[in-house]
Amino acid sequence: MWTRHYLQAAPVHDLSMQITGSAALHAVHFVDALRRHTCTPPVALGSYAEISGEGGCDFAALPTPAPGTGDARVITVGRLGELGDNAADDAIVALVGSAQTSLRLSLQDIGPVGAGAAWPDAYLHALADAVDRGVDIQIIVTNLSARPDGLSAGSSSYSNGWTPADLIAHVAAFTSGDPCSHLHVAALRQGQDDTWPTGAAFANHAKLAIADDATFYLGSQNWYPANLVELGFIVDDAAATRQLRDAYFTPAWTASARNATCQ
Secondary structure, eight states: OOHHHHTSSSOOBOOOOOOOSHHHHHHHHHHHHHHHHHHSOOSSTTOOOOOOSTTTTOOOOOOOOOOOSSOOEEEEEEEOGGGSOOHHHHHHHHHHHHOSSEEEEEESOSSOSSTTSOOOHHHHHHHHHHHHTTOEEEEEEOOTTOOGGGOOHHHHOOOOSOOHHHHHHHHHTTOSSOGGGTEEEEEOOBTTBSSOTTSOOOOBOOEEEEETTTEEEEESOOSSSOOOOEEEEEEEOHHHHHHHIIIIIHHHHHHHGGGOBOO
């Protein structure tokens, strides 16, 4: 559970939700596919699997989903990294591309790990196109050198070393006008505080994208290039989206906007 990251001094900021119904079964199917891959890894140099616990690699039939407790439409989107299909990448870009009035994002980072690594052009293009069509964009990102509980940068940095100004500059490379007219990026703040009492910077580990206050993505997928296995959900329900906006994003942006680049 990464105790020192989430439960000790200067814990990382994160966001999750509870899903019931058929979408929950989709997550079970996704994890089942990963378990099957682990139990029968490809025959290649370096392949290794160790199975422990009751049942091992005995695959039981997957359960029938319990009825959902709500009426929101949920679209399950995942990516398999090196194992196969990465459809979630296209789904997130399509969500950004669908926005006509507003985008509200809370992310760890968009810039890559390492100064010489490539930025995620698909996301940058999608954001730039949104700016050009007049969509107002608010983005909350992590702070430079944000590390929970005094952990070392090598094992627990929640910043890839990029500032809000860096992100704006990379989006601006694909826009036809002034990105500051619609693009606003801020490092995470909490209430009136700019840091934890120890002086530690706030670390943001959320992966949220809200389009037009009507639809949102929430899951495990960061926007910076990592090519990991990820799963998330697009909730296509205006009431649920507004509830999330009001309870989470609006307070977070209100606190963070005082240090926004392109206010």
